[in-house]
Amino acid sequence: MPVDFAFSAMAKRSDRSPASWRRPFNRWLEGVEAGWSVPLLLACFVSVWTLYLSVAYHGAGLHPDVLETWTYGRHFVWGYPKHPPLMGWIAGAWTSVFPLTDWSLQLMAMTNAALALWFVDFIARRFVTGHKRLIVLLLLMLTPAYQFHAQRFNANAVLLAVWPLATYCFLRAFETRAPLWAIAAGVAASLAMLGKYYSIFLVASFVLSAIIHPARRAYLTSSSPWISTAAGLLALCPHLQWLAETGAEPVYYAATHVRADFLTSLQDAANFLLGLAAAVSVSAVTWVLIAGYRIKRLSRDIAASDPNLKLICHVAIGTIVLPVVISVFLCTDLPSLWALQGLFLLAVPVVCSTSYRIERFYTVNAALLVAGIAIVAALIAAPIHALYRNSHGYEEGRSFYHHAADELTRLWHEQMGTPLSIVGGNDSLGLAVAFYSSDHPHYGDPFAYQYSLALPHEVTPERGWAALCFDDQYDCIEWTERMAAQAGSYLRREFFVQSSLFGIPGVKRKLVAFLVAPSSSLANDVGAGKISADRIMESQNLFVLMR
Structure with a gap:
């Protein structure tokens, strides 16, 4: 006879006379047809x-x-x-x-x-x-x-x-x-x-x-x-x-x-x-x-x-x-x-x-x-996972998304005095800043290093933009720096971000930020005191040196 893995005798006895702890579950089973x-x-x-x-x-x-x-x-x-x-x-x-x-x-x-x-x-x-x-x-x-x-x-x-x-x-x-x-x-x-x-x-x-x-x-x-x-x-x-009007981009991506x-x-x-x-x-x-x-x-x-x-x-x-x-x-x-x-x-x-x-x-x-x-x-695996990732991080940098978005937004407000409307650079960082920044800037072409998504018509480069790359992503940094130089006056900043879990310090990583000032309203903003003349001069000097 084949081995009875199902323990059928035990199952039949349990159905005839279930243990007291099984009775609430049996009532739950009875409620299937009741809905x-x-x-x-x-x-x-x-x-x-x-x-x-x-x-x-x-x-x-x-x-x-x-x-x-x-x-x-x-x-x-x-x-x-x-x-x-x-x-x-x-x-x-x-x-x-x-x-x-x-x-x-x-x-x-x-x-x-x-x-x-x-x-x-x-x-x-x-x-x-x-x-x-x-x-x-x-x-x-x-x-x-x-x-x-x-x-x-x-x-x-x-x-x-x-x-x-x-x-x-x-x-x-x-x-x-x-x-x-x-x-x-x-x-x-x-x-x-x-x-x-x-x-x-x-x-x-x-x-x-x-x-x-x-x-x-x-x-x-x-x-x-x-x-x-x-x-x-x-x-x-x-x-x-x-698809016909836009060149069937998703089809090419699938290809x-x-x-x-x-x-x-x-x-x-x-x-x-x-x-x-x-x-x-x-x-x-x-x-x-x-x-x-x-x-x-x-x-x-x-x-x-x-x-x-x-x-x-x-x-x-x-x-x-x-x-x-x-x-x-x-x-x-x-x-x-x-x-x-x-x-x-x-x-x-x-x-x-x-x-x-x-x-x-x-x-x-x-x-x-x-x-x-x-x-x-x-209750057990989730806290262990959180502790492990806090000290080891993620390949895509998820541990730093909140801190990176907050720091880039702070830098932008400090330097430009206006809401950040466009973010570019590394895909994962750009998407994270778009979501986690209090300004919720838009992320996409032509400022994204690899990502392909058209910006809304009302979001124009003249409003200025910022970009983030990890410091070891040399291709991203080089490409973004060229974009910033072509745009005109810009600032380059480097800062560290560190993950934290309930006050426990975790992995640390260095980021490179590029801030391109709004072009069409630059003079007006200087006159209104939104962007200091010293900061504009600093950005122009940096621009000359980097070129």
């Missing part, structure tokens, strides 16, 4: 993991990807230079309501992850009831996608919620062939494309799974797929027009991932599969412990499952196989984190296809495992 158990789970998820982020990154700034997303969202347009616009739209809408603080954007990231799990539950409830729905969510919470991947709210993380929403709408459109669901499916698919062009693999998987479905004739001969196509293209029209080395691309494809396997490893082991000897029924259960559940299984296969094939064919790189938003496509068929009853014993144990990991992370 309060899943919201409670998601609220606890958001609370604990937002606390983790607040503690783990206390004293440090937000990840540059998050700052970039916020920078995009400062202005509503139909596209941005590096990525499609959805992530910027969401950040812009969020910060129009919530304050510009670290905890606010951390809450946004975790809310996005919770919304993703909520949409996954929409799919799961089509096939199962009761606490099996919770098992799907708990298994996904054991992956890194909904905490660590989600906290970097960027073009990848925004797909966490959009992919399950698009899948649910496609499933309903396929099932009902109703016009409203067809429109919803098309619009949701276009949202996925507006999140990241990688979503083309999801849309292609929808098409392929519909073609091989037993009910394909009824669906394909109905108006539903054509309504979806028309609605999706209509929703994409403004972005497509923007930078194309390589000429076939073997490297093949290795990346293998690492892509290994990365996904690693991401689901804890969930897979947990599921094996739940299923026990019943795990041998998995293939048979999936084969005998609801045809529409197999539809989701085929979508899952498509979103894994298609990227691998295309990547090897085009010789591109393929990080596994690009596909983490699709892990739900694996969890739903595995759990929802089970033909046997799953005892509450296992669901409670899975919930305890998820809760235990989250609590240990928030």
Whole structure:
């Protein structure tokens, strides 16, 4: 007989006569169909993991990807230079309501992850009831996608919620062939494309799974797929027009991932599969412990499952196989984190296809495992991480963002007496100053060393600008100094910044600042006493010496 990893006898006894400490959890399981158990789970998820982020990154700034997303969202347009616009739209809408603080954007990231799990539950409830729905969510919470991947709210993380929403709408459109669901499916698919062009693999998987479905004739001969196509293209029209008018910058940025080395691309494809396997490893082991000897029924259960559940299984296969094939064919790189938003496509068929009853014993144990990991992370791992980073720092310099922004703003006000409106130089520092400075200057072309984003029309170089580089970034310093010299009078300042955590001094680093005075109003400002004549003379002397 196979070993019973599931401890089925213990599980049955526990369900018949649960221990007193299990009874509150059992009441929670009973509330799934009543409608309060899943919201409670998601609220606890958001609370604990937002606390983790607040503690783990206390004293440090937000990840540059998050700052970039916020920078995009400062202005509503139909596209941005590096990525499609959805992530910027969401950040812009969020910060129009919530304050510009670290905890606010951390809450946004975790809310996005919770919304993703909520949409996954929409799919799961089509096939199962009761606490099996919770098992799907708990298994996904054991992956890194909904905490660590989600906290970097960027073009990848925004797909966490959009992919399950698009899948649910496609499933309903396929099932009902109703016009409203067809429109919803098309619009949701276009949202996925507006999140990241990688979503083309999801849309292609929808098409392929519909073609091989037993009910394909009824669906394909109905108006539903054509309504979806028309609605999706209509929703994409403004972005497509923007691409045509601006030279399709995001497409060219995506093309930078194309390589000429076939073997490297093949290795990346293998690492892509290994990365996904690693991401689901804890969930897979947990599921094996739940299923026990019943795990041998998995293939048979999936084969005998609801045809529409197999539809989701085929979508899952498509979103894994298609990227691998295309990547090897085009010789591109393929990080596994690009596909983490699709892990739900694996969890739903595995759990929802089970033909046997799953005892509450296992669901409670899975919930305890998820809760235990989250609590240990928030109360133990987070402070350790914060202490470690305070003394060792981050590669991108997150430990210094707050101090760098404050010091540059202070220098600018001291020298120029006007609000800082433009910041340039190093990407991560420039984005950080834009976010953390009390002036919230704009960051982008032509003052950014590498970053590509047009400044608003009302923000002109004549208003003056400042730039920051780390002292060991010689290319950034040389390029910025040339820009400053071409602009006219400028000051160069060097200063140290040091991280600090609850008064504990940490790593220290040197920064180089360039301050270019407002050109059109320079004389007026001298006359008004905003900028002293001595400072202007000092900046002009420096300008002559540096040239």
